[in-house]
Amino acid sequence: MNIKKKALTLLFLTLCTVGFSQDYKTDIKSEFQAYLSTIENMEFEKSMDYITPDFFEVVPKANMLAAIKQSYNKKDVEVKILNSKIVSVADAEHIEGKDYALVTYSDQMNIKINNENEETESQKEARINLTKVTFDQSFGAENVVYNKDTEFFEVKTVKQAYAISDDGKATWKFLMFEKNLKTILVKVLPPSLMEKL
Numbered sequence: 691m692n693i694k695k696k697a698l699t700l701l702f703l704t705l706c707t708v709g710f711s712q713d714y715k716t717d718i719k720s721e722f723q724a725y726l727s728t729i730e731n732m733e734f735e736k737s738m739d740y741i742t743p744d745f746f747e748v749v750p751k752a753n754m755l756a757a758i759k760q761s762y763n764k765k766d767v768e769v770k771i772l773n774s775k776i777v778s779v780a781d782a783e784h785i786e787g788k789d790y791a792l793v794t795y796s797d798q799m800n801i802k803i804n805n806e807n808e809e810t811e812s813q814k815e816a817r818i819n820l821t822k823v824t825f826d827q828s829f830g831a832e833n834v835v836y837n838k839d840t841e842f843f844e845v846k847t848v849k850q851a852y853a854i855s856d857d858g859k860a861t862w863k864f865l866m867f868e869k870n871l872k873t874i875l876v877k878v879l880p881p882s883l884m885e886k887l
Contacts, residue, residue, distance in 0.1 A: 726774035
């Protein structure tokens, strides 16, 4: 009887631990998907609510918002983000009083380069070919398709972000990893996490 009680207690604790483990990952997925939806819908001001406040101590929120709006509102380039999906959420790590979980996600960027100047068909073809080569080098040729009907480049990407929580249970905020932001991210993320990116 005593062995049965111990076995049941162990089973109960294991189930509780697994249940807790899945709960925080479910919370991260839910919050991160909501964040991705704000980007797809170009609700950039709303998207700022999902970014970790630590980031804004390095880059003021107004500056970040202006940079994002500028990159999406160029006359010569149209950008649409589609099909955002969470690929995985790694187990959280507790470092210096905070919990961090690496999130891997994918999306499709549709990019159209608009030429305001008149161009011949051969000039247009040369511009498209040059752009394709550039995108192939940046994202991998297997991830880039040019759609002649829409004139959009369809670029599939896989990216990473960190989910960050002060309590490890709720209120997850995010920090996107972009290579061009690495000098900023080192000021926000612990060194052990930067090594994994």
